[in-house]
Amino acid sequence: MAGPGSDRKEAILNTALTLFVTRGFYGTPTSLISKEAGVATGTLFFYFKTKEELIDTLYLRIKAEAAAAMRRGLDDEQDTQGRLRRLWVNAVEWGIKNPAKMQFMEQFAHSPFVSTTAHEEGLSRFSFLHEYVLQGIREGVIRNSDPSLLFCMMASTLASVIARVAEVDDPEVRRTIIEQGMDFVWNGLRAEGVPREKKSRRSTRETVIP
Amino acid sequence: MAGPGSDRKEAILNTALTLFVTRGFYGTPTSLISKEAGVATGTLFFYFKTKEELIDTLYLRIKAEAAAAMRRGLDDEQDTQGRLRRLWVNAVEWGIKNPAKMQFMEQFAHSPFVSTTAHEEGLSRFSFLHEYVLQGIREGVIRNSDPSLLFCMMASTLASVIARVAEVDDPEVRRTIIEQGMDFVWNGLRAEGVPREKKSRRSTRETVIP
DNA sequence: GTAATAATTGACTGACTAGTCAATTTATGG
DNA sequence: CCATAAATTGACTAGTCAGTCAATTATTAC
Numbered sequence: 036m037a038g039p040g041s042d043r044k045e046a047i048l049n050t051a052l053t054l055f056v057t058r059g060f061y062g063t064p065t066s067l068i069s070k071e072a073g074v075a076t077g078t079l080f081f082y083f084k085t086k087e088e089l090i091d092t093l094y095l096r097i098k099a100e101a102a103a104a105m106r107r108g109l110d111d112e113q114d115t116q117g118r119l120r121r122l123w124v125n126a127v128e129w130g131i132k133n134p135a136k137m138q139f140m141e142q143f144a145h146s147p148f149v150s151t152t153a154h155e156e157g158l159s160r161f162s163f164l165h166e167y168v169l170q171g172i173r174e175g176v177i178r179n180s181d182p183s184l185l186f187c188m189m190a191s192t193l194a195s196v197i198a199r200v201a202e203v204d205d206p207e208v209r210r211t212i213i214e215q216g217m218d219f220v221w222n223g224l225r226a227e228g229v230p231r232e233k234k235s236r237r238s239t240r241e242t243v244i245p
Numbered sequence: 246m247a248g249p250g251s252d253r254k255e256a257i258l259n260t261a262l263t264l265f266v267t268r269g270f271y272g273t274p275t276s277l278i279s280k281e282a283g284v285a286t287g288t289l290f291f292y293f294k295t296k297e298e299l300i301d302t303l304y305l306r307i308k309a310e311a312a313a314a315m316r317r318g319l320d321d322e323q324d325t326q327g328r329l330r331r332l333w334v335n336a337v338e339w340g341i342k343n344p345a346k347m348q349f350m351e352q353f354a355h356s357p358f359v360s361t362t363a364h365e366e367g368l369s370r371f372s373f374l375h376e377y378v379l380q381g382i383r384e385g386v387i388r389n390s391d392p393s394l395l396f397c398m399m400a401s402t403l404a405s406v407i408a409r410v411a412e413v414d415d416p417e418v419r420r421t422i423i424e425q426g427m428d429f430v431w432n433g434l435r436a437e438g439v440p441r442e443k444k445s446r447r448s449t450r451e452t453v454i455p
Numbered sequence: 456g457t458a459a460t461a462a463t464t465g466a467c468t469g470a471c472t473a474g475t476c477a478a479t480t481t482a483t484g485g
Numbered sequence: 486c487c488a489t490a491a492a493t494t495g496a497c498t499a500g501t502c503a504g505t506c507a508a509t510t511a512t513t514a515c
Contacts, residue, residue, distance in 0.1 A: 043462090043463085058357075059269075059270075059271065059356075059357070059358075060269075060271075061269060061270075061271030061272055062271055062357075064501075064502055064503080065502075065503060065504080066501090066502070066503085074463080074464090075463060075464045075465055076464085076465070076466095076503090076504080076505095077462095077463065077464055077465070077504090077505080077506085078462080078463055078464075079504095080503085080504060080505080081461095081462070081463070084504095085503080085504080086503070086504090146269075147267075147268070147269070147272075148269075178428070180425040180428070180429070181421075181422065181425060184406070184409055184422060184425055184426070185425075185429070187405045187408075187409060188402045188405050188406065188426065188429050190405075191401040191402055191404060191405040192398045192401055192402055192433075194401065195397045195398055195400075195401040196394070196398065198397075199394055199397060211391075212391065212394060215390040215391060215394055215395075216394070216398065218388070218390070218433075219390070219395070219398050219433035219434070220433065222432045222433050222435075223402075223428075223429035223430065223432050223433035224429070225432075227441060231437060253492090253493085274471075274472055274473080275472075275473060275474080276471090276472070276473085284493080284494090285493060285494045285495055286473090286474080286475095286494085286495070286496095287474090287475080287476085287492095287493065287494055287495070288492080288493055288494075289474095290473085290474060290475080291491095291492070291493075294474095295473080295474080296473070296474090
């Protein structure tokens with residue numbers, strides 16, 4: 036346990052994650068973080084000059100990880116609806132597998148504890164989504180609304196779907212919620228004249244992983 | 246300023262509102278609240294036994310006020326789409342007029358600082374919305390998905406629309422955002438076969454206020 | 456093996472905070 | 486005017502917390 040090589044920095048970050056989401060920022064003393072992480076108070080401040088620097092680091096890491104997870108396989112999809120579906124499934128799956136990180140993102144997305152620079156850098160990780168929406172509009176598949184508004188509404192819907200899915204255990208119910216959420220968003224986004232739903236729904240995922 | 250009759254309780258609640266949204270719960274000392282409200286520390290604890298009781302009271306009041314504002318004139322509307330549009334406009338208008346309260350609701354909607362009983366009571370104020378969604382599904386106008394999921398997605402979309410609208414000053418741009426948000430939700434909610442949009446959009450509001 | 460450096464420790468400090476309480480002021484009713 | 490109750494005050498307490506630092510231990514380079 037002691038001695039370098041056992042990376043204490045990671046232990047501190049992991050402990051801080053769970054504590055911040057369960058007790059909030061001001062609600063978790065640094066002394067508790069270091070105690071739960073199994074290090075001395077001094078060690079925490081050796082790696083992070085302030086408590087704010089700690090949450091900033093955490094924030095940036097999680098945002099980057101989430102963005103990478105959502106992006107996975109997106110370029111393999113041929114059309115906008117396929118990309119959207121892939122993105123949707125990626126996001127929900129990541130959210131379920133990483134409930135604490137998901138909660139953290141929601142909780143601190145607009146929080147004053149995270150510095151503005153960290154907020155900006157975190158947001159920039161998701162700029163590729165913006166590009167996809169723009170492309171969909173250009174193709175005439177997505178309705179011609181303010182792309183950042185569409186993105187924003189999509190993201191908030193996603194968050195509420197993930198929250199609900201996480202409350203449930205039955206995989207069949209989960210799939211239903213995910214599908215219903217997807218339908219809501221797709222119908223909200225799609226331009227007039229674009230088919231309401233693709234028949235080959237479940238096959239979408241099977242076609243991308245041959 | 247001194248002497249009863251000048252209601253200090255209201256002053257405390259108002260000050261707490263602005264401080265809580267700008268600095269968070271743990272981030273605002275009770276001493277600061279009382280100072281900004283122009284009362285002594287003891288006065289705050291005379292009206293609210295604990296800091297938690299203060300935020301609970303605030304939470305319940307705001308939830309009740311928001312629910313009442315959203316409900317206004319809803320029963321005068323004849324069809325589901327009309328009700329949805331009315332609800333939408335009510336909500337956005339209230340959100341713009343009361344940005345601090347809006348922010349407060351978002352910030353503390355799932356916060357552990359607010360007691361579970363307050364959360365439950367606050368949620369119950371919005372149960373009428375649940376009824377409206379159910380009615381829409383029964384009529385075949387709203388798609389047959391889990392009503393509470395639909396409600397939840399609608400609410401989160403609403404929150405992000407209000408946040409965006411509040412960032413903008415130009416009333417024309419504001420109206421556009423509100424309309425685009427409404428379209429997103431309506432198309433996400435509506436069942437197959439139901440017309441995409443009502444032509445008489447702006448007239449909707451004029452017909453209810455004769 | 457040794458010197459220089461990096462990592463780690465935990466007692467300690469100065470500042471702050473929720474809540475108390477005895478004393479004081481203000482309203483109320485006869 | 487007076488007595489009783491309600492409202493208000495602010496100094497005070499007991500506890501907490503972010504961050505420091507001198508001392509100690511481990512690592513690295515030669």
